[in-house]
Structure formats: structure tokens, C-alpha cells
Amino acid sequence: MPVYSANVSERAQQPPELAISTVIFALRPDPEAGGPTLWLPLVRRTRQPFRDLWALPGGPLRPDEALQDAAARNLQETTGLQPSYLEQLYAFGGLDRSPVQRVVSIVYWALVKPDEAALARETENVRWVRADDLGQLAFDHNHIVEYALWRLRNKVEYSSIAYAFLGSTFTLAQVREVYEAVLGRQLDPANFRRQLRATPDIEPTDEYLQGGRHRPPRLYRYTGGAAQLSGSPPA
Amino acid sequence: MPVYSANVSERAQQPPELAISTVIFALRPDPEAGGPTLWLPLVRRTRQPFRDLWALPGGPLRPDEALQDAAARNLQETTGLQPSYLEQLYAFGGLDRSPVQRVVSIVYWALVKPDEAALARETENVRWVRADDLGQLAFDHNHIVEYALWRLRNKVEYSSIAYAFLGSTFTLAQVREVYEAVLGRQLDPANFRRQLRATPDIEPTDEYLQGGRHRPPRLYRYTGGAAQLSGSPPA
DNA sequence: GCAAAAGTGTTTCAAATACACCCATGG
DNA sequence: CCATGGGTGTATTTGAAACACTTTTGC
Numbered sequence: 001m002p003v004y005s006a007n008v009s010e011r012a013q014q015p016p017e018l019a020i021s022t023v024i025f026a027l028r029p030d031p032e033a034g035g036p037t038l039w040l041p042l043v044r045r046t047r048q049p050f051r052d053l054w055a056l057p058g059g060p061l062r063p064d065e066a067l068q069d070a071a072a073r074n075l076q077e078t079t080g081l082q083p084s085y086l087e088q089l090y091a092f093g094g095l096d097r098s099p100v101q102r103v104v105s106i107v108y109w110a111l112v113k114p115d116e117a118a119l120a121r122e123t124e125n126v127r128w129v130r131a132d133d134l135g136q137l138a139f140d141h142n143h144i145v146e147y148a149l150w151r152l153r154n155k156v157e158y159s160s161i162a163y164a165f166l167g168s169t170f171t172l173a174q175v176r177e178v179y180e181a182v183l184g185r186q187l188d189p190a191n192f193r194r195q196l197r198a199t200p201d202i203e204p205t206d207e208y209l210q211g212g213r214h215r216p217p218r219l220y221r222y223t224g225g226a227a228q229l230s231g232s233p234p235a
Numbered sequence: 236m237p238v239y240s241a242n243v244s245e246r247a248q249q250p251p252e253l254a255i256s257t258v259i260f261a262l263r264p265d266p267e268a269g270g271p272t273l274w275l276p277l278v279r280r281t282r283q284p285f286r287d288l289w290a291l292p293g294g295p296l297r298p299d300e301a302l303q304d305a306a307a308r309n310l311q312e313t314t315g316l317q318p319s320y321l322e323q324l325y326a327f328g329g330l331d332r333s334p335v336q337r338v339v340s341i342v343y344w345a346l347v348k349p350d351e352a353a354l355a356r357e358t359e360n361v362r363w364v365r366a367d368d369l370g371q372l373a374f375d376h377n378h379i380v381e382y383a384l385w386r387l388r389n390k391v392e393y394s395s396i397a398y399a400f401l402g403s404t405f406t407l408a409q410v411r412e413v414y415e416a417v418l419g420r421q422l423d424p425a426n427f428r429r430q431l432r433a434t435p436d437i438e439p440t441d442e443y444l445q446g447g448r449h450r451p452p453r454l455y456r457y458t459g460g461a462a463q464l465s466g467s468p469p470a
Numbered sequence: 471g472c473a474a475a476a477g478t479g480t481t482t483c484a485a486a487t488a489c490a491c492c493c494a495t496g497g
Numbered sequence: 498c499c500a501t502g503g504g505t506g507t508a509t510t511t512g513a514a515a516c517a518c519t520t521t522t523g524c
Contacts, residue, residue, distance in 0.1 A: 014298060018253055018339060063249060063337055067328035091326040091341045093302035102298055104253060104341075106326045173475080191514060193477070214475045215521040408502080426487065428504070449502045450494040 016093070016102040020070040021058030021141075023089065023109040023148040024079065025131065026117035027165045027181055035177040038131035040145070041079045041120065049099050050138030054127065056145070058105065071108035079120055083110035085164035089148055097140050109148045111164040156182045160201065163222040171209050171217040172196055196220075251328070251337040255305040256293030256376075258324065258344040258383040259314065260366065261352035262400045262416055270412040273366035275380070276314045276355065284334050285373030289362065291380070293340065306343035314355055318345035320399035324383055332375050344383045346399040391417045395436065398457040406444050406452040407431055431455075 023040060030037040042054040057078040061070050068086060075081055086108055093104040112120075122128060129135075131149060134142060155161055162178045163170075176192050196202055201224030208216040258275060265272040277289040292313040296305050303321060310316055321343055328339040347355075357363060364370075366384060369377060390396050397413045398405075411427050431437055436459030443451040 015250075016253060016296060016298060018251060061251060061328075061339070063251060064330070066330055067326065067339070088326060091302065091323060093296075093341070095299070095301055104296070104302070106328070106339075106341075171476090188514070188516085189475085190477075190479095190516080195513085212475080213523055214473080215477085215523090217476060406503090423487075423489090424502085425489080425504075425506095430486090447502080448496055449500080450496090450504085452503055 014102070016104045018061045019058055019103055019105045020061050020067060020074060021056040021105050021107045021144070022071045022075050022086075023056060023107065023145055024075060024081065024083070024112060025110065025148075025152060025165075026112045026120070026128075027114060027178060028117060028128070030130075033181075036181050038149075038181055039117075039128045040131055040134075041081075041126055041128050042134070042137070043078050044125040044127070045138050046125065053138040054129075054135065055138035056107070056141050058107075061106075067106055068108065071110070075110060078126060081110075081112050081116050081120055084113050084116070085111040085161055089144070089151060092140060092144065094140070105144075107144055107148075109151065111161060113165065113167060115167060153182055160199075160222070160224050163224070166222070169205055169207065169219040169221050171219060173217060175220075201225075249337070251339045253296045254293055254338055254340045255296050255302060255309060256291040256340050256342045256379070257306045257310050257321075258291060258342065258380055259310060259316065259318070259347060260345065260383075260387060260400075261316075261347045261355070261363075262349060262413060263352060263363070265365075268416075271416050273384075273416055274352075274363045275366055275369075276316075276361055276363050277369070277372070278313050279360040279362070280373050281360065288373040289364075289370065290373035291342070291376050293342075296341070302341055303343065306345070310345055313361060316345075316347050316351050316355055319348050319351070320346040320396055324379070324386060327375060327379060329375070340379075342379055342383075344386065346396060348400065348402055350402060388417055395434075395457070395459050398459070401457070404440055404442065404454040404456050406454060408452060410455075436460075 026039050026041075027036040028039045029035075041057065043057050045051050045053055045055050057074050059070075059074045059077075061067065065073065067088070071086060072083065075083060075086075087110075089107040089109045091104060091106045095102065097103055097105070120128065131145065134145060136142065137145070152161075156179060162175060162182075165178045166174060172193050173189070175196060176187055176189060179192070180187055202220055202222055205219045205221055207219045209219055210216050261274050261276075262271040263274045264270075276292065278292050280286050280288050280290050292309050294305075294309045294312075296302065300308065302323070306321060307318065310318060310321075322345075324342045324344045326339060326341045330337065332338055332340070355363065366380065369380060371377065372380070387396075391414060397410060397417075400413045401409060407428050408424070410431060411422055411424060414427070415422055437455055437457055440454045440456055442454045444454055445451050
């Protein structure tokens with residue numbers, strides 16, 4: 001339990017600063033791996049502390065915007081991306097997160113579709129890295145990404161967020177690639193197919209994906225609306 | 236998206252206030268229902284806004300304490316209770332949560348054991364109510380409790396938090412009563428028993444609960460350590 | 471025809487469920 | 498001995514998993 005004393009540093013007496021950050025996941029074709037892999041955009045810090053280290057996109061919360069709006073905004077500002085899924089991850093508020101000032105960060109996580117991810121701009125201060133190969137990040141951001149990954153892996157198994165990574169139509173093999181990239185293991189194509197066909201909110205179209213080297217697979221469409229779970233707390 | 240204009244109320248230009256609140260669950264013997272039911276403590280508001288309405292225990296975040304410490308502290312201060320389980324629920328930050336000032340509330344949820352819950356003091360300004368029979372609460376606190384209940388019901392099914400409601404030894408029927416109270420439905424005693432016996436972290440003692448009207452049931456002990464999941468984000 | 475992915479069928483295995491039944495105790 | 502909850506046994510069902518097999522395309 002914290003002890004209040006007269007010679008606590010002055011910093012500790014000011015109200016904590018409130019900031020919003022976002023972990024943004026996208027699936028990108030990866031030549032090295034077999035299929036696509038998980039990537040996320042980072043921004044270079046241009047000020048102390050942790051100057052020149054890479055960090056999650058984020059910024060202060062404006063007085064007149066809702067938490068999720070703030071996440072969507074700094075996501076848009078730093079990467080130009082529109083997320084297909086956006087959910088609160090956690091509020092991080094440890095005393096030693098920043099060496100200069102107490103900061104409470106409310107962190108969101110987002111998924112973007114491949115067409116969005118393709119036109120994401122990389123600049124001197126914005127870089128995309130593989131989720132399993134970040135370097136050392138600023139603050140506790142390595143820890144935060146770790147947790148976001150854990151949440152993503154869990155949620156992909158019991159909800160329908162996988163489709164947030166895909167376009168309006170897709171093959172069942174593409175869905176399987178999403179699961180394999182997120183979970184990091186191979187899945188049996190036959191059984192995976194059956195499970196998807198058993199869910200009501202994925203329906204076949206009359207079209208087939210042409211141009212492959214082999215038998216053209218049928219295209220499907222997701223009809224389940226936004227992936228947000230019913231337990232989510234809006235407002 | 237919020238629009239910035241010159242005649243936005245002054246309130247909207249000040250930094251949002253940061254507060255911590257806690258939803259505290261305890262199981263209490265309930266004469267009306269068959270077994271125990273879920274209860275939680277509320278505090279009466281003594282100031283505007285929502286004066287005289289009931290609200291979740293909470294207060295501002297001190298500059299020198301971690302988020303979870305603040306939750307534990309105002310839990311201790313208002314109810315005198317020591318939680319056996321404490322986890323962050325969600326950060327609520329809508330623009331219209333409070334009519335007088337923008338408040339961002341980081342809400343925790345807690346479970347307390349029956350011996351603790353028994354010596355919880357009720358005063359003029361602290362009252363225990365059934366979780367399914369709160370009246371109208373201050374702010375968005377009805378909504379928050381709803382969400383906490385949803386989380387509790389989910390988590391009781393896939394983790395071991397049920398034991399946070401129980402003492403150091405217990406009968407299997409008591410564990411079942413916890414599940415039934417939380418989930419709100421009856422469970423088959425035979426199958427429930429088998430499932431518990433199959434988990435490694437619950438071991439039988441040599442003692443039996445005497446004094447019942449029938450065959451004395453064996454007492455068990457939970458050996459699984461704190462119920463906090465591995466995906467929890469510490470620090 | 472061959473390679474390779476799309477797609478189907480079938481068997482096996484594990485877990486949840488339903489439910490009949492016996493056991494031990496207080497009254 | 499009877500009512501009641503404690504505790505065991507067992508058949509049924511469901512779904513995940515493993516894997517053999519057929520189909521359709523490009524080359």
C-alpha cells in the first residue's frame with residue numbers, strides 16, 4: 001500500500017495523465033512463411049522519453065471525444081487506416097510506466113482488412129513489423145502487444161472476428177489461413193471446412209475464385225454483421 | 236465524430252477526471268431462493284449529482300497508487316472487505332456519464348468469501364442488495380453491473396474463480412451452489428461432481444461436514460492458487 | 471496424365487448429458 | 498424404516514479429430 005509522505009517527488013502529486021493507444025493488427029502476405037502473417041504498425045518516438053524507439057500509435061484523450069473515438073482517430077491519423085474491428089483491450093496504469101510522468105493508458109486493439117492494409121503508408125516515422133518480431137519498444141508496449149496477441153488468439157477461437165481480416169468475399173481456405181496465422185498452427189482443411197459450413201452466418205455465393213493453379217474454390221460471404229460480441233459494453 | 240467549436244461548454248475543455256469504481260460480488264444465504272444468491276454492496280451518494288441514489292463504491296485515483304491498489308482501497312474503505320479476487324472490468328468513458336463533468340471510470344470487479352461477507356457492515360450509507368434486484372443506480376452504474384454480471388457468468392464457466400466465493404474447505408455441493416447461483420440454473424449433481432473430481436487442483440480432505448440432516452459429505456480443498464488467469468496483464 | 475488444392479465420407483475418440491441406482495445418516 | 502442428499506455406474510449423444518478418398522482445375 002502506498003505511503004503518503006512530504007518528500008514524495010512532485011510528479012506523484014499531479015493528476016495522472018490520460019492517454020489512448022491502439023494495437024493494430026493486419027494480415028500481410030509473407031514470402032518467408034507459407035501464408036500470410038500478423039503485422040502491426042509502430043510509430044517512432046520523436047521526443048523523450050524513449051526518443052527514437054518504436055511505440056504504439058496513441059496520444060492524449062481530448063476532453064470532447066469518447067474513448068473509442070479517440071482510438072479510431074489516432075489510428076486514422078498515424079496510419080491512415082480504417083479499422084474493421086475496434087475493441088478496448090485494457091487500462092494500463094502502473095506507477096512506473098513512464099519515467100517522467102504518471103500516465104494511465106487506455107489501450108484499444110483493432111483489426112484491418114487486407115485492402116486497407118495494402119494502402120497503409122510507411123514513412124520515416126511509421127513502420128510495419130511482424131507481430132512476433134518487434135524489437136524493444138518504448139514504455140511497456142512490448143507487454144501490451146503480448147497481451148493483445150493473447151486476446152486475439154483467444155477471441156478468434158470463440159467469436160467471428162476472423163472475418164474482420166477478410167474482404168467481402170473469400171474462400172474457405174483464406175479463412176483457414178487467418179486462423180492458422182493467428183493461432184500459429186496448421187488446421188485440418190476438411191474438418192475446418194465442415195465447421196464453417198455448419199455456422200449459419202457464412203453463406204456460399206455463386207462465384208469461384210479464378211486464376212489459381214488448381215481447381216477454383218467457391219467464394220463465400222459473411223452475413224453475421226459486426227463481430228462485436230453481445231457482452232460488449234457500449235455507450 | 237466530435238466537432239470542435241467555440242461555444243462548446245467550458246466543461247468539455249477541461250481534462251477528464253479519472254475515477255476508480257468496483258463491483259463487489261458476494262454469495263449470501265437467501266431464505267427466499269433455494270440456496271445462496273448473488274449480492275453486492277452499494278453506497279448512497281451524499282452529493283450531487285444523483286444525490287441520495289445508490290452507486291458503486293469508488294473514488295478518484297490518487298497520483299501515487301496503482302489502479303488495482305485504488306480499487307482495493309476504496310473497497311476496503313467503504314465496506315471493510317478484503318477481496319479474494321480482483322480484476323479489471325472495463326474503462327467507461329462516455330461523454331455523458333455524469334451531468335456535471337466528464338469522468339472516465341476504470342472499473343474493477345471483486346469477489347469476497349462468505350466469512351468476509353458475513354462481517355460486512357451495513358450503515359446508513361452502505362447497503363447490500365441482490366444483484367438481480369438493484370433499483371435505479373446513479374450514473375451508468377446499472378449498465379456497469381450488468382456487464383460485470385455477464386463477465387462473472389462467463390468466467391465461472393471456463394476458469395476457477397468459483398472458489399473465490401468459498402472458504403478454505405467446502406463440500407462439492409457448495410461448489411455446485413456457487414455455479415447455480417451465478418448461472419441461474421440447476422446442474423446435475425452427479426455429472427457436476429464427476430467434472431470437479433476430474434480437475435487436478437481440487438483435492439479431498441479426510442474430513443466430513445457434520446451436523447447436516449443426512450449423510451455427511453466429504454470436505455475438499457482448492458489447491459490451484461489464485462484464480463487469476465495467465466492472460467492477465469500485471470504491472 | 472500429373473500435381474495440388476477443393477471438397478466428401480467415414481471411423482474413432484473424448485466429453486457432456488441423462489438417468490438408474492446404491493450408500494449413509496438423522497429423525 | 499424412511500426421507501434425503503451423498504455418491505457411483507452406465508448408456509446415449511454430440512462433436513472434435515484423424516484420415517482415406519473423390520473431384521476439378523492448370524500445366
